[in-house]
Amino acid sequence: MRQRSGRLVRLAALVTAVATVGSGCTVAVSGQPKAARVVARDTKSTSTINGSDGGQIDQLAGTALADIDRFWTDEFPASFNKPWTSLSGGIFSVDTADASAKPPPCTEKASDVEGNAFYCPSADAVAYDRAALLPVLQSKFGDAAVVIVLAHEMGHAAQKRMGITPEAERANPGKYPTILTEAMADCFAGSFTKWVSDGKSKSLDIGQDALDSALGALITFRDPVGTSPNDQAAHGNAFDRVSAFQDGFQQGTKFCGAMTVQNRVFTQQAFTSVDDRDRGGNLPFDQMIDQLTPNLNGYYQGVVTSLGKTWVPPKSTEVTSEPDCAGDQGPVAFCAADKSVEIDVKGDLPKLHEEIGDYATGLLMASRYGLAALAQAGKPTEGSGAGRNALCMAGAYTATVLKPQGEFGLSPGDMDEAVQLLLAGNFPTRDAKGKSGLEPGFARVEVFRTGVFDGDKACGIR
Structure with a gap:
């Protein structure tokens, strides 16, 4: 269906x-x-x-x-x-x-x-x-x-x-x-x-x-958005907690017991500005699109040019209903025919932005730009492997904006929003025909984590 x-x-x-x-x-x-x-x-x-x-x-x-x-x-x-x-x-x-x-x-x-x-x-x-x-x-x-x-x-x-x-x-x-001992307990539960x-x-x-x-x-x-990882009661954000659980599921109790502050990476962060705190870490929808688009182009240009290819920024087209240029990819779609990206700015994408937060928009767009990068690198954009690689690329991009850089960077809560979106549906893993979405959500989070921690070298583009 x-x-x-x-x-x-x-x-x-x-x-x-x-x-x-x-x-x-x-x-x-x-x-x-x-x-x-x-x-x-x-x-x-x-x-x-x-x-x-x-x-x-x-x-x-x-x-x-x-x-x-x-x-x-x-x-x-x-x-x-x-x-x-x-x-x-x-x-x-x-x-x-x-x-x-x-x-x-x-x-x-x-x-x-x-x-x-x-x-x-x-x-x-x-x-x-x-x-x-x-x-x-x-x-x-x-x-x-x-x-x-x-x-x-x-x-x-x-x-x-x-x-x-x-x-x-x-x-x-x-x-x-506390954030370490809680991660270890999540790992043991996994x-x-x-x-x-x-x-x-x-x-x-x-x-x-x-x-x-x-x-x-x-x-x-998970902790309330903006909780410092150094807080004495910190348990971790959704991404950190899920990461620990999945590590335990995959690696076993000995791995969990070896966690230290030196070898464990936490993405939880406190607010760094009053404005960001007052917005709950979320940009308005239109502003998010305006700031995210050039940032995505900059990142993917760096990846594609490092492969000896030329990055051509996809034409970004705003539509008022679900994109239909290439199957059912959801509210953001990579259109393989002209290598463009269509964005639903009046229907479900603004609703997701409101329901989950601004990085629901960010992750969906990053995965579709990931398909564009795969296409320009001469890699497959159809099939389950392509969808996985697109999400992995979105994870690699996410890692580069975990901390604010210039005018754009992730806010506290954005990694939580990524996990929520991935558990909610498989659109970020659909291929250029809107097919082969990865199930279950547990597997989607795992692919995303691979991109975050291992970078684009793990995403089939090299």
């Missing part, structure tokens, strides 16, 4: 933001259930949960935590040459809607847990809100969301067993900043998800079709 760009706008509106605070994660979520399932829910698992009501949320949490414990029993000694020890302080299910509920460790009252799931290092315990967090995540993103959140918190338990503790950070300030995806769990099933759900849940816990 052809996916019209109006569908992308509707999907994009479902992938929304919210923030992390304190030791856990306070969140308001929006989304829709995705494929993921519990194969064999352990109804007896709730007997080990403090404060459990025996209901399906605690059954899901207990099943997940039991599986996570089994995962670490094998993985921890294999990766870190130490035996794994199960939580000594237990698991706490908190009904935050009950004013009389007992508070778990690391809190003074039950309401402190509202909207949160966290690991308490002093008590070696995990606590979660079964009233206002886990059911909401399950409703919006499916069972996988609950599993991922708990796997993240158990990642912090693994850190303690590695000797990465608040006391260790106080003894060596800057060695284990490793556990791969273990489940590979069929090693007898209780859980998180297939490839559920990975977008996992990422959708994860990015709801």
